[in-house]
Amino acid sequence: MSVAPVSVATLAAMKARGERIVSLTCYDACFARLLDRAGVDLLLVGDSLGMVLQGHATTVPVTVEQMVYHGAAVARGRERALLMVDLPFMAAATPERALDNAAQLMQEGGAQVVKLEGGEWLAETVRRLSEQGVPVCAHLGLLPQSVNRLGGYRFQGRDETSAERIRREARILEEAGASLLVLECVPAALAGEISQSLSIPVIGIGAGAGCDGQVLVLHDMLGLNPGRPPSFSRDFMQGHSSIGEAVAAYVAAVRDGRFPAAAETPY
Numbered sequence: 001m002s003v004a005p006v007s008v009a010t011l012a013a014m015k016a017r018g019e020r021i022v023s024l025t026c027y028d029a030c031f032a033r034l035l036d037r038a039g040v041d042l043l044l045v046g047d048s049l050g051m052v053l054q055g056h057a058t059t060v061p062v063t064v065e066q067m068v069y070h071g072a073a074v075a076r077g078r079e080r081a082l083l084m085v086d087l088p089f090m091a092a093a094t095p096e097r098a099l100d101n102a103a104q105l106m107q108e109g110g111a112q113v114v115k116l117e118g119g120e121w122l123a124e125t126v127r128r129l130s131e132q133g134v135p136v137c138a139h140l141g142l143l144p145q146s147v148n149r150l151g152g153y154r155f156q157g158r159d160e161t162s163a164e165r166i167r168r169e170a171r172i173l174e175e176a177g178a179s180l181l182v183l184e185c186v187p188a189a190l191a192g193e194i195s196q197s198l199s200i201p202v203i204g205i206g207a208g209a210g211c212d213g214q215v216l217v218l219h220d221m222l223g224l225n226p227g228r229p230p231s232f233s234r235d236f237m238q239g240h241s242s243i244g245e246a247v248a249a250y251v252a253a254v255r256d257g258r259f260p261a262a263a264e265t266p267y
């Protein structure tokens with residue numbers, strides 16, 4: 001028996017009902033099948049694959065072609081879960097480039113939602129994409145594609161000026177037509193406030209339990225991070241003897257609001 005596939009409308013309805021949205025990154029068909037069957041709602045083919053799979057120090061080297069390759073693999077494994085793909089570094093540098101690259105991600109890469117990193121400057125791009133029928137996920141807070149400007153992977157929005165900028169940009173991108181928002185590494189109070197004030201679902205990573213949903217990098221939550229895992233992650237293999245069990249435990253913990261706990265909420 002098949003199940004109704006998840007759409008951005010499904011996620012909006014979940015937010016309206018107060019049901020938490022469960023998301024993980026996913027880069028291949030095998031994991032897509034496993035995560036889909038475990039009840040993950042939203043699969044993100046993240047450009048984090050440049051670090052996790054390819055061994056780069058940042059996500060900057062990742063290309064649109066590589067996102068298409070992994071997107072298509074995940075698309076072949078999924079059935080119910082919605083498939084979101086990152087536009088990688090510089091792929092949304094102009095609205096025209098963003099439209100061309102989003103077309104490729106959707107037509108060849110199986111993307112059902114396209115995610116892009118950045119604030120107010122992307123409003124026109126979000127409007128154009130959404131006019132063309134592309135569901136867009138905005139991404140604010142820590143922007144890993146800007147690591148060379150930022151000088152490291154640090155929490156954002158910790159002072160009032162920067163918090164107010166994130167609030168404002170979230171509003172602007174929603175008004176421009178974004179269907180979803182990812183908030184990465186921002187204080188829980190700020191993320192909770194933005195989640196309540198926006199009508200679109202807000203998915204947090206390192207952003208506390210007050211968001212409408214949670215996302216983690218798959219390898220981090222399976223304890224496969226070779227270095228020190230980010231402080232906001234949890235190793236769900238602890239106490240579980242299979243990957244399927246660990247993923248099911250993550251799904252249940254997010255749904256019940258048990259993840260992230262205080263220990264995984266640095267600010």
Ligand SMILES: Nc1nc(=O)c2c([nH]1)NC[C@@H]1CN(c3ccc(C(=O)N[C@@H](CCC(=O)O)C(=O)O)cc3)CN21
Pocket residue numbers: 047048051052059142144153154155185217219220225229230231232
């Ligand atoms: N494996 C992996 N996990 C991720 O969450 C992730 C990636 N890769 N690659 C792309 C971005 C980069 N991200 C990162 C990477 C490191 C930290 C980190 O170590 N943060 C410190 C806090 C730093 C500070 O605010 O001073 C931490 O302890 O969490 C955070 C986000 C999130 N994304």
Ligand SMILES: CC(C)C(=O)C(=O)O
Pocket residue numbers: 025044045046047048049086182184205215216217
């Ligand atoms: C960390 C998430 C949100 C992401 O953008 C990625 O995995 O690339």
Ligand SMILES: [Mg+2]
Pocket residue numbers: 046047048059086
């Ligand atoms: Mg990304």
